[in-house]
Amino acid sequence: MIDDPRSTLLVIEDDPATRTFLADNLTADGYNVCVAGGVREGARELRTQFPDLVVLDVGLPDGSGLDLVRAVRRADVATQRVDPRTPMLVLSGRGDELDRIRGLEQGADDYLVKPFGYGELRCRVAALLRRSQDRTARGTVRVGSLVVDPLAREVWLDDQPVDLSQKEFELLRVLSSDPTRVFTKDELVLAVWQTRSLGSSRTLDSHACRLRVKLAASEQRFVLNVWGVGYRLIDAGPRS
Known part of the structure; x- marks a missing residue:
C-alpha cells in the first residue's frame, strides 16, 4: 500500500x-x-x-x-x-x-x-x-485571514473558500509570494499572461479589481493599487 x-x-x-x-x-x-x-x-x-x-x-x-x-x-x-x-x-x-x-x-x-x-x-x-x-x-502562504495554497490551487478567506478564475488565482499567487512588495504591471503581465505586453488593454487592472472585490469580505484590505507602478497584496507585513 x-x-x-x-x-x-x-x-x-x-x-x-x-x-x-x-x-x-x-x-x-x-x-x-x-x-x-x-x-x-x-x-x-x-x-x-x-x-x-x-x-x-x-x-x-x-x-x-x-x-x-x-x-x-x-x-x-x-x-x-x-x-x-x-x-x-x-x-x-x-x-x-x-x-x-x-x-x-x-x-x-x-x-x-x-x-x-x-x-x-x-x-x-x-x-x-x-x-x-x-x-x-510548507508551500501554503498565510497572510492575515487569507490562505493561498499554490499547489492545491485553493484560496480561503476567514476559513471560507474563495472562488477565483484561473487568471485571478495566478495574480493572487504572484502577489502572495511577497505580500508587501510592489509588483510592477510588466512583472505581473509576464508572470500571469506569459507575455511582455497586453498592449493598451486594461486586462490586468480588470482582473485586479475583480480579485479585490472577491477578497473584500475580510476586515484586512487586499490587492492595493500603487499608482503609476503596479500592485501589492497588503500594506503591512503578513499576520498569522
Missing part, C-alpha cells in the same frame, strides 16, 4: 513499452499517473499537473532529463508554476559512479540504473514521497 493514494506521479520516458509498464503498475498501486515522452512535454506537465514526484529518463529525444532536473531546481514558484522542491527520481542506463554522482549533483533526489526491478522502484518512490510529505504544507 502507498502512503498517500492521492499522490500524482509524472513519468517522463521516451520508450513506449517502459512508459506503459511504469504507468500501468504505478496506477495499479494506487497512484495518479501522468506521462510524457520528452523534456518539452514533461516541462508542460510539470506546469499543469503539479506532480508530487517525477520519474524521468536521462536520455530523451529532445534533450537530457538532467537538464529538466536543473530547470526545476532553479524554478521560481511565484512565476513559473513549478515547485523547485519536487522530488525527482532519475532512471538511466549509465551506472558508473561518476554518472550517478553527476545526476545527484544536478539535483536528482535518487538515481536508479536500468535495467531495474519494479519492486525496487516502487520502494524508492514511496521513500521519496514520505520524505516530502510536508511539502504542500
Whole structure:
C-alpha cells in the first residue's frame, strides 16, 4: 500500500513499452499517473499537473532529463508554476559512479540504473514521497485571514473558500509570494499572461479589481493599487 493514494506521479520516458509498464503498475498501486515522452512535454506537465514526484529518463529525444532536473531546481514558484522542491527520481542506463554522482549533483533526489526491478522502484518512490510529505504544507502562504495554497490551487478567506478564475488565482499567487512588495504591471503581465505586453488593454487592472472585490469580505484590505507602478497584496507585513 502507498502512503498517500492521492499522490500524482509524472513519468517522463521516451520508450513506449517502459512508459506503459511504469504507468500501468504505478496506477495499479494506487497512484495518479501522468506521462510524457520528452523534456518539452514533461516541462508542460510539470506546469499543469503539479506532480508530487517525477520519474524521468536521462536520455530523451529532445534533450537530457538532467537538464529538466536543473530547470526545476532553479524554478521560481511565484512565476513559473513549478515547485523547485519536487522530488525527482532519475532512471538511466549509465551506472558508473561518476554518472550517478553527476545526476545527484544536478539535483536528482535518487538515481536508479536500468535495467531495474519494479519492486525496487516502487520502494524508492514511496521513500521519496514520505520524505516530502510536508511539502504542500510548507508551500501554503498565510497572510492575515487569507490562505493561498499554490499547489492545491485553493484560496480561503476567514476559513471560507474563495472562488477565483484561473487568471485571478495566478495574480493572487504572484502577489502572495511577497505580500508587501510592489509588483510592477510588466512583472505581473509576464508572470500571469506569459507575455511582455497586453498592449493598451486594461486586462490586468480588470482582473485586479475583480480579485479585490472577491477578497473584500475580510476586515484586512487586499490587492492595493500603487499608482503609476503596479500592485501589492497588503500594506503591512503578513499576520498569522
